[in-house]
Amino acid sequence: MSLTDSRLPPEKVSAFFSLLEQAAEKDGRAHFPVAPDRAIASYYINRAADSESCISEFDGSALASLLRARWADRPELLELIPALVDLRESVIPAAKDDDGDISPFIYEMF
Amino acid sequence: MLTLDRVVRSLASVAPAGGDQWLDGAPGLFADKLRVSDHVRAVLGLDLPVLYTEHHAAHGASAFFPSPFQDAAVVTIDGVGEWATTTLGRGTGEKLEILKQIDYPHSLGLLYSAFTAFCGFKVNSGEYKLMGLAPYGTPRFAGVIRDEVIDLRDDGSYRLNMNCFGYLDSLRMTNARFEELFEGPARAPESRITRREMDIAASIQTVLEDAVLRICGHACDIAGSRNLAFAGGVALNAVANGKLLKSGAFDGLWIQPAAGDAGGALGAALLVSHARFRGRRTHLGTGTDAQKGSLLGPAYSSDEIRSFLDRNRYPYQRVDGSERARIVAAALADGMVVGLASGRMEFGPRSLGARSILGDPRNPEMQSRMNLKIKFRESFRPFAPAVIAEKARDYFEIDGPSPYMLLVVPVRESLRTDVDAASFTGAGDDMLETIRKPRSSIPAVTHVDYSARLQTVGEEAEPAFREILEAFDDLTGCSVLVNTSFNVRGEPIVCRPSDAYRCFQRTGMDMLVLGDCILYKKDQPAPPEGDDWKDEYELD
Numbered sequence: 001m002s003l004t005d006s007r008l009p010p011e012k013v014s015a016f017f018s019l020l021e022q023a024a025e026k027d028g029r030a031h032f033p034v035a036p037d038r039a040i041a042s043y044y045i046n047r048a049a050d051s052e053s054c055i056s057e058f059d060g061s062a063l064a065s066l067l068r069a070r071w072a073d074r075p076e077l078l079e080l081i082p083a084l085v086d087l088r089e090s091v092i093p094a095a096k097d098d099d100g101d102i103s104p105f106i107y108e109m110f
Numbered sequence: 111m112l113t114l115d116r117v118v119r120s121l122a123s124v125a126p127a128g129g130d131q132w133l134d135g136a137p138g139l140f141a142d143k144l145r146v147s148d149h150v151r152a153v154l155g156l157d158l159p160v161l162y163t164e165h166h167a168a169h170g171a172s173a174f175f176p177s178p179f180q181d182a183a184v185v186t187i188d189g190v191g192e193w194a195t196t197t198l199g200r201g202t203g204e205k206l207e208i209l210k211q212i213d214y215p216h217s218l219g220l221l222y223s224a225f226t227a228f229c230g231f232k233v234n235s236g237e238y239k240l241m242g243l244a245p246y247g248t249p250r251f252a253g254v255i256r257d258e259v260i261d262l263r264d265d266g267s268y269r270l271n272m273n274c275f276g277y278l279d280s281l282r283m284t285n286a287r288f289e290e291l292f293e294g295p296a297r298a299p300e301s302r303i304t305r306r307e308m309d310i311a312a313s314i315q316t317v318l319e320d321a322v323l324r325i326c327g328h329a330c331d332i333a334g335s336r337n338l339a340f341a342g343g344v345a346l347n348a349v350a351n352g353k354l355l356k357s358g359a360f361d362g363l364w365i366q367p368a369a370g371d372a373g374g375a376l377g378a379a380l381l382v383s384h385a386r387f388r389g390r391r392t393h394l395g396t397g398t399d400a401q402k403g404s405l406l407g408p409a410y411s412s413d414e415i416r417s418f419l420d421r422n423r424y425p426y427q428r429v430d431g432s433e434r435a436r437i438v439a440a441a442l443a444d445g446m447v448v449g450l451a452s453g454r455m456e457f458g459p460r461s462l463g464a465r466s467i468l469g470d471p472r473n474p475e476m477q478s479r480m481n482l483k484i485k486f487r488e489s490f491r492p493f494a495p496a497v498i499a500e501k502a503r504d505y506f507e508i509d510g511p512s513p514y515m516l517l518v519v520p521v522r523e524s525l526r527t528d529v530d531a532a533s534f535t536g537a538g539d540d541m542l543e544t545i546r547k548p549r550s551s552i553p554a555v556t557h558v559d560y561s562a563r564l565q566t567v568g569e570e571a572e573p574a575f576r577e578i579l580e581a582f583d584d585l586t587g588c589s590v591l592v593n594t595s596f597n598v599r600g601e602p603i604v605c606r607p608s609d610a611y612r613c614f615q616r617t618g619m620d621m622l623v624l625g626d627c628i629l630y631k632k633d634q635p636a637p638p639e640g641d642d643w644k645d646e647y648e649l650d
Contacts (some may be wrong), residue, residue, distance in 0.1 A: 013136045017129050020118070024125040031119035032215065034272035036261030043267035044198070044210040051206045051385035054167030057159055058111055058147060066111050077118060084114070091141045 012090050016083045027076040063088060112164075112192030113143060116214055120278060127279035134281065161386075163378040165191025166342070167208060169366075172377030173341035174201035175384060175391060176400040177364035183333035185326050188342035188370075189219035189234075196325065196342075200333035204384045204391060209332055215278055216270045218321055219344050221260060224275055224283040225314040229307045230297035233283060241349055242491050244315035245559035246544065247308030252316045254291050260317065266325030303490070315349060322350045327359055337362035341377070345369035345516070346459065348563045352518040355508075367404040367514035368458035376457070403570045404514060405464055407455025410607055415625045418607045425633040428626055431577055438623060439581035442470050442591065446620035447484055449596055451610040452574040456603070460515040461595035462565060463496065463575025465603050465610070467619065469554060469592035471495055476554035476592060478545060483618035487599040489545060492563070495555035496593035498579050499568035505552065505590055506564055515565040515593075518557075525550045526560055554592050565593060574623070 058066075064085050071077040117139060121128045142149075147160035163171075169186035184199040184206065195217035199208040222240070223233045231239045262268045274291065276282035289295050297307050326338055338360045345351065346369045355363055366373045383389030393400040419426050429437060438448055448468045456462050467484060469476045471493075481489050494515055495505070502508055507520040529547050550556040567576050583589045596604045598617060604610045607624050614622040614629070615637045622629040 007137045008140055017132050021125045024122040031123045036269045042265050043269045047208050049208040051381050054164040056162050058162050070115050087140050088144050
């Protein structure tokens with residue numbers, strides 16, 4: 001169930017995906033491995049995170065700067081940030097609950 | 111923000127595919143998840159800082175901080191959080207650290223969910239059906255899974271072969287390659303379950319148990335502790351948990367009863383409490399956990415219950431505690447099915463005696479009757495036993511408590527009935543015939559492999575439930591009852607008296623206990639015409 005009964009303008013959602021397609025085509029580098037690699041001894045990623053480092057504050061107005069820091073090594077993604085910020089600011093109230101349309105046969109990834 | 115990062119990177123990895131996923135998921139992501147702090151402030155009417163915790167850190171906190179351990183290895187395994195899908199950590203006193211993790215798209219939870227969907231059950235709710243189906247099959251696909259689907263290392267680390275899955279770039283968990291490996295297309299929901307699905311379930315369950323054992327063993331090695339605290343959706347796999355217990359690799363095992371994402375709320379609060387506000391684990395050294403029997407939900411007073419019944423003119427009998435237990439025990443021994451709603455509701459997916467449907471486990475017809483006429487669910491699904499804690503060893507092969515129904519353990523050999531093993535692992539796939547063969551002196555709670563998902567009921571349990579068990583024991587000499595969640599298929603577990611009454615009226619239950627009030631079905635007015643639960647709840 002949607003917490004807010006809010007939704008996004010569909011045309012903006014579609015337009016973002018077109019931008020993302022262009023960005024992906026421009027770069028082409030993988031973002032994560034997609035198959036086993038016999039040369040790797042262990043697939044664990046080492047961390048040393050205490051409780052405090054797993055806690056954060058998120059201010060929506062800082063979304064652009066946070067994403068810029070996160071994507072510093074991926075310039076093709078940096079180009080998407082204005083559209084993402086626009087999407088966040090484009091949420092409009094709606095009576096319909098969109099979550100009900102999600103197939104029950106797909107894990108809810110987002 | 112990390113989730114947005116994952117979504118964008120994931121889509122960028124598969125574009126131009128993935129458009130359907132984006133169209134489905136974007137509204138929830140932008141309207142809800144990225145605005146949670148706005149919503150919280152609006153609901154509270156206060157302009158306060160809103161703290162976020164990492165998804166798996168919250169799971170880890172929910173496992174470690176309420177546990178009875180001073181130190182423990184802390185393992186979390188689920189579908190996906192922000193990026194992490196599996197974490198290994200260490201809890202010491204008031205501190206929790208994450209030491210290692212596996213990231214999306216490699217995920218044991220998503221692997222199990224993919225097989226769940228392939229076998230025709232819903233993702234995020236049907237996983238326990240797959241677990242229940244597994245003992246009917248033989249693990250003939252386990253080799254294929256290990257060779258083609260997942261590379262599992264000795265230390266428990268793993269990587270999936272994404273060319274078998276659809277969840278990166280479509281609205282399907284699996285793809286054509288998966289179908290090639292597992293002998294054809296996915297089973298259609300609600301269609302007949304065949305030998306193939308039974309064998310697939312047995313196979314993925316075998317691989318999952320192997321992975322969980324390796325991960326937890328490695329976690330103990332790196333944490334330097336032989337205690338294990340476990341959470342995340344995969345920690346609800348009670349069969350795998352039973353294998354952890356049986357392995358003897360751990361001195362202590364504590365699993366968060368609300369191991370799924372509901373427990374993340376508890377974990378987030380505990381994490382922040384201990385990291386920022388000097389929260390203390392005052393239960394340490396008492397020999398108990400801090401979960402309070404997981405009876406953390408709402409309760410309704412006797413006045414509230416009677417007010418509801420009187421207002422609606424529902425006939426009832428008011429009784430005191432000991433009389434209630436005696437009446438209910440006699441009804442159960444007489445073959446009645448009883449709904450019990452008493453005290454604070456359980457937090458988590460298991461009914462532990464506060465919102466439960468009870469039956470006589472000795473009755474060989476009870477499993478199929480409760481499945482088909484009370485719960486309206488698939489006939490193959492087993493029911494769980496609740497046993498007086500002090501007498502658990504008389505019935506089950508277990509040495510410690512299992513208060514949260516999170517461990518599957520064997521029924522004692524002395525209680526078992528010989529059944530030809532070929533009748534359920536052989537060529538036939540008539541499950542009803544298999545189910546009808548009693549496997550022990552408590553057949554309603556004995557699964558086809560002589561296992562049972564056990565709840566031990568000690569002094570910390572819901573008092574009315576414990577009293578009923580004791581009265582049933584006094585009357586019959588049997589210390590066990592069938593205990594299943596008070597709901598029908600697809601419905602959330604009932605909470606309020608009105609929820610309980612409606613479920614009672616819509617099903618074949620014979621008696622309802624609401625606090626100190628007893629209602630008999632034969633005395634109740636007929637439910638309104640057309641009042642069908644199937645119109646209200648989608649099948650799970």
